[in-house]
Amino acid sequence: MMAESPRRGVPEATVGRLPGYLRALTELSETGRDSVSSDELAEKTGVRGAQVRKDLSILGSYGVRGVGYDVTRLSDQIAAELGLSQVRPVVIVGIGNLGRALASYSGLATRGFRVVGLVDNDPAVIGSVVDGLVVRPVSALDTFTELPDPVAVGVIATPTAAAQEVADLLVRHGVRSILSFAPGVLRVPADVHVRAVDLATELQILAFHEHQRELADEGQDAG
């Protein structure tokens, strides 16, 4: 058995929607709801109803006609699929405004993650306390990666120029999942998974749609 091959095929697009379903189910559970229809889940997540049913069937979950899905059972199943039955430790590298925002984001704790380490290379920042954690120098990374429960995810919130070096460092420390806020592609070994969030990219995609509407409006005015 190859270590790289997935256990079974959950399509990447389905994986991308599971966190949204889980968030919606958690909200329903908090309001005391026992069951939910696929159409209600669809409305709460902005996904089509047929897609919700297809995604959940891939996990082996089928709603009961007229009743829907059991909220607790489906939550547990999605959480297990996402590997959230254990709390995953996170280290954040780069404690500027973005790193601080991430460190104090309460949504992480409630959704399966615990920030265990904050790291920066700026002497003016090292030693300061953010959300109860002392910012450590980069040389202290092994403090977090050699814990009995080592860091699962490294978050890169440094300036772009430092991102590749930080990625290399995280990989050397055994971190296999990286969330990067730096634009551009990080070079990592094949067994390391990177997700990149680039704010300018998101804005440019919005600009594309804005531009399409402008062209359509012009066409309408001319027509």
Add this chain to the structure above:
Amino acid sequence: MMAESPRRGVPEATVGRLPGYLRALTELSETGRDSVSSDELAEKTGVRGAQVRKDLSILGSYGVRGVGYDVTRLSDQIAAELGLSQVRPVVIVGIGNLGRALASYSGLATRGFRVVGLVDNDPAVIGSVVDGLVVRPVSALDTFTELPDPVAVGVIATPTAAAQEVADLLVRHGVRSILSFAPGVLRVPADVHVRAVDLATELQILAFHEHQRELADEGQDAG
């Protein structure tokens, strides 16, 4: 002609890759390069070469065998496709750590956007200066939306509980493109485009892959 129908069909996935191509081309241009092969563009953007050629052919760009693509011409074409020939004004609502990080992100200015307004409802924050801009109260939103060159994109960096209210407000002020950092679905009219970036979702997707590897490792140990 319907205002909503796109001018022609550029697939959403292709649109999502255009910002990456443009960033790579800008870097090449800055180092004085005139032409680039699809394979080099592929390497710089983490996209397969065949996909690069397909995406660019959708825009009507074909590389010349043995020469590749003209860097300047292709940049201009992608920028035009993304509607970046004009600088698009951005207003950021919610000036906590995340809003500050966005306000001072230099990547926006170099990639077609200008932050023209910072808005918050906290009296302790209103009046403070972030990256040269004074934070204004929410009631001042119309100052930005009634400019000759009105706000193109509204960024929501508020706590989750406020996000829907802020979205409603932006829509009332005529903003048709929203980038939201709040988890969950925003209800907006059909002609408003929303992109959502949820950090916990990104981490949960990484957790899924981490979990798959753990299961594969266990399978390997057992086998």
